[in-house]
Amino acid sequence: MNNKKHFKLGYLSSLVMLNLGLSTASLAADSAVAEENKDEVEVIVVSGIRDSLIKSKDIKLEADTIVDAITSEDIGKFPDQNVAESLQRITGVAIDRKGGEGQLITVRGMGPEFTSVLLNGRTLATTSGGRAFSFDIFASELISGAEVFKTQAAHLQEGAIGATVNVTTFKPFDIPGFKAVGTAKAQYDEMTGEVAPQFSGLISNTTEDDKFGVLFSFAHNERKSRYDSANTAYYWHTDLTMDDGSYYDDIYFPQNYDQIAQSEERTRTNANLVLQYKPSDNLEFTADALYSQYDVEYRQDILAHWFTKDQLTDVEVDDNGTLVKLSMGKGSNSDVLVRQSDTRNELLALGFNAAWDVNSDLNLSFDVAYSEAKSDPKRGTTDTVASRPGDYTYDRSSGAQLPQLTFDRNNSASGLKAGWGERFGYIREDDVLEAKIDAELMVEAGPLYKIGFGTMTSDRTLASTRLRTTRPLPWTWGDNSAAIWLPENMFSVYDADGFLSGGSGAPEQSWLTFNSEDFFDYITSADVVAQLDDPAGVQQLLDDNDGFTMHAVPWNYEINEKLFALYTDAYLEGEIGNMLWSVTAGLRYVKTDSTSNGFAVPLLDLIPSEGKPGFVNAVEGDDYTPVTVKHDYDNWLPSINAKLEVMENLITRFAYSKSITRPELDEMSPESGYGGGDVTQLTGWGSNPKLMPFESKNLDLGIEWYYDEGSYAAIAMFQKDVDGYLSTEEVEEQVTVPSGTYNYRISRPVNSDQADIEGYELAIQHMFTSLPAPFDGLGIIANKTFVDSESTADEADNPLPLIGLGDSANLILFYEKDAIQLRVAWNQRDRFMQSKPESWRDGHYVDDYAQVDISGSYDINEHLTVFFEGINVTNELYITTAKYSNQYLDITETGPRYSVGIRGTF
Structure with missing residues (x-):
């Protein structure tokens, strides 16, 4: 992966391709952040694929920085289900999916935590638990566009080594007069065979004198889906000694194998209100409010098998040391597990902006914004296990994706005993208050024609409260000296009906299931409690803690972060020969103060498990013990963006900047603690409130050729040298408790690594307007991003990529002629690392993934349009593995989804 010679030769060959006219250009372009650059071209409502792409191209051409963007084809009309899905069409942007829907974005190989997401130039609170913004809370129908700033300027808010994404919403002054738009559609999910409604609307009006405007938009989406997953939590990197004395050194041992069928209902409701007032030609006020409610309710029916070394009776290991076949005996069990969950996520964003053109030379802007997000687990996620004693085998030696299981398959409801049972969840709250003042002064000083300057202050607090059933209730029934047998009438047969039909192998198609609430009610009944080893003590625990309800535990934290920034940009332009040039040079200073509050969790004892030997x-x-840690640091961030028009419609760009990304907020908590588990693999953990930000020096070069209306080609090269990249520091520690002395491996994040990222982007957008009718409606968009890295964490025989780093590509074919619009979009992302290696396991990776989406529409008349959409029409599987390709961690099938609908515009 780190063959630099090959990488640079590839870059040079690509430059040659550009000169031959075979290079490519970005999917879309962009404008500067509206509230920070009032003199830039404002959002213009466009209609149709072609008009949208032409507008994006024009803005990209005029932009001072290197920016790509997407714009709505019409009011309330994005071709994807959320903004993340649309952003992935942009060169260099890739997404992480959850439940088949785009959630987090990666730009130029830098993961979600390296991307800042703004709404109309403002920071958004998020329910992700960190800085990464979860786009699935946001319906695309409310959005007018989104810009991806790939290079930095002083006026752009710091915090993004990867990119700054600015999502824009419609304002009434953008749509003069009266406008009303409504959309209704029905979405069919092939995995469930069910149809769910989705609808959205927008109404906007301005007064005749254009002094006052009001806009209201809303979207309501429902989705009923099912996901099938074959899951192994991780592969231990360990050794193994069998009872017969045979020894296996340095093997990869799967922790478990679960077949998970998840039924889910998602309901998302968004609303946006914008008021604008312009008392005079040089003064404008804007007030806006956005609200989103996103409910996710699911049930998982799971056939589960847990592997432990002490219960192995036979194993088979392949050439790379992976355990591919095993037999379990010595009191092992086949489990049926049920998880039920209902979570509500809410986002509120409020803003006020005043823009004042003091005179022809001076513009001022004042902006204040507040946003808050909360994730509420309600009653919590249940984790309930019923076990059937018996031997079983697991066999993945054939090379199929799904293993062959041999166990008691009779689906009899007799002979099952109570195992683990608990509720758990997190309450996450994030709130951001920020204010800024910006000014632009026009000057006449040689090539210097404008100076921009401003200040910003921000106060952000992220709180995470972990909730769970009070210990030791979860394991009391499973670890009882006598098995607690469950009644037969509690169980029914779950019909998996084609489980993971898109994968290879022969998975189970039915198993027993039950209801978590029935499980809790039965095991807490007086008759069952009387069968326990300590009935009085358990009953007292139940009484004191209201049974199996959730309670806050010490693993809670609150991080407060205050920012203060000053910045200035100088805008210069001129001419060399017949070549026009422009330069934007800036400097941003920012001071960061953080306060981390949390707890040190004491370990009282380690109790041997009766159900799992060892x-x-x-x-x-x-x-x-409460812990509070304060931390502060400051950064000077210079930037320069230069543009040279070598000849008409041929632009070259150069950019250099220094940028930072602050550590994830959850990594800055002061909490620490010790875990249970396998006595040979005990681990403890801690965060690090003294973490410093990642610092990156960035270099960008680009060539763009705008050779026809709506058509262009481009190539860009980028390099990022990142200092302070996080690694895990591990310390061996002996812990003595009443039951004995145990060896622990304690880990916490530290700033220690340095990483170099290099890459280049190729893109083309071409409209075949020169072809004879009706083929002149054809168009193509193609882009490819190549990324490579080197890190001080690399080992000679095992170079490690950075999290999220991987090549990506898009190919979009579209046709637009008269009343017809058609589109086929192929999006591809190469294998990338999802989580870092630990001492006891290797890294986790997402395999190559490619998805095909289709859409089309027909304009019945100037007011009504009918349309269809297809998502993941080829039913691609989402696969994660450990180090080797046959070490499957998760294979998920989400299935295709199809929609039909009607849109009205008045």
């Missing part, structure tokens, strides 16, 4: 359960004390 495993222990951690008992934590209630007398935990």
Whole structure:
């Protein structure tokens, strides 16, 4: 992966391709952040694929920085289900999917935590638990466009080594007069065979004198879906000694194998209100409010098998040391597991902006914004296990994606005993208050024609509260000396009906299931409690803690972060020979103060598990110690963006900047603790409130050729030298508790690594307007991003990519002629690392993934349009693995989804 010679030769050959006219250009372009650059071209409503792409191209051509963007084809009309899905069409942008829907974005190989997401130039709170913004909370129908700033300028808010994404919404002054738009559609999910409604609307009006305007938009989406997943949590990197004395050194041992069928209902409701007032030609006020509510309710029916070394009776290991076949005996179990969850996510964003053209030379802008996000687990996610004693085998030696299982398949409801049971969840709250003042002064000083300057202050607090059932209730029934047998009438047969039909192998198609609430009710009944080893003690725990309800535990934290920034940009332009040039040079200073509040969690004891030999359960004390840590640092961030028009319609660009990304907020908590588990693999953990930001020096070069209306080709090269990249520091520690002395491996994040990222982007957008009718409606968009990295964490025989780093590509064919619009979009992302290696396991990777989406529409008349959409029409599987390709961690099938609908514009 780190063959630099090959990488640079590829870059040079691509430059040659550009000169031959075979290079490519970006999917779309962009404008500067509206509230920060009032003199830039404002959002103009466009209609249709072709007009949207032409507008994006024009803005890209005029932009001072290197920016790509998407714009709505019409009011309330984006071709994807959320903004992340649309952003992935842009060169260099890739997405992480959850449940088949885009959630987080990666830009130029830098993961979601390296991307800042703004709404109309303002920071958005998020329910992700960190800085990464979860786009699935946001319906695309409310959006007018989104810009991806790939290079930095002083006026852009710091915090993004990867990119700054600015999502824009419609304003009434953008749509003079009266406008009303409504869309209704029905979405069919092939995995469930069910149809769910989706509808959206927008109404906007301005007064005749254009002094006052009001806009209201809303969207309501429902989705009923099912996901099938074959899951192994991780592969231990360990050794193994069998009872017969045979020894296996340095093998990869799967922790478990679960077949998970998840039924899910998602309901998303968004609303946006914007008021604008212009008392005079040089003064404009804007007030806006956005609200989103996103409910996710799911049920998982799981056939589960847990593997432990002490219960192995036979194993088979392949050439790379992966355990591909095993037999379990010695008191092992086949489990049926049920998880039920209902979570509500809410986002509120409020803003006020005043823009004042003081005179022809001076413009001022004042902006204040507040946003808050909350994730509420309600009653919590249940985790309930019923076990059937018996031997079983697991066989993946054939090379199929799904293993062959041999176990008691009779689906009899007799002979199942109570195992683990708990509720758990997180309450996450994030709120951001920020204000800024911007000014632009026109000057006449040689090539210097404008100076921009401003200041910003921000106050952000992220709080995470972990909730769970009080210990030791979860394992009491499963670890009882006598099995607690469950009644037969609690169970029914779950028909998986074509489980993971898109994968290879022969998975189970039915297993027993039950209801989590029935499970809790039965095991807490007086008759069952009387069968326990300590009935009085357990009953007291139940009474004191209201049974299997959730309670806050010490693993809670609150991070407050205050920012203060000053910045200035100088805008210069001139001419060399017949070549026009422009330069934007700036400097941003920012000071960061953080306060981290959390707890140190005491470990009272480790209790051996009756159900899992060789495993222990951690008992934590209630007398935990509050910890507060303060931290501060400041950064000077220079930037320069230069543009040279070598000849008409041929642009070259150069950019250099220094940027930062602050550590994820959850990594800055002061909490620490010890876990239970396999006594040979005990781990403890801690965060690090003294983490410093990642610092990157960035270099960008680009050539853009705008050879026809709506058509262009481009190539760009980028390099990022990142210092302070996080690694895991691990310390061996012996812990003594009443039950004995145990060896722990304690880990926490530290700033220690340095990483170099290099890449280049190729893109083309071409409209075949010179072809004879009706083929002159054809068009193509193609782009490819190549990314490579080197890191001080690399080992000679095992170079490691950075998280999220991987090549990506798009190919979009479209046709627009008269009343007809058609589009086929192929999006591809190469294998990338999803989580870092640990001492006891290797890194986790997402395999190559390619998805095909289709859409089309027909304009019945100037007011009504009918349309259809297809998502993941080829039913691609989403696969994650450990180090080797046959070490499957998760294979998920989400299935295709199809929609039909009607849109009205008045």
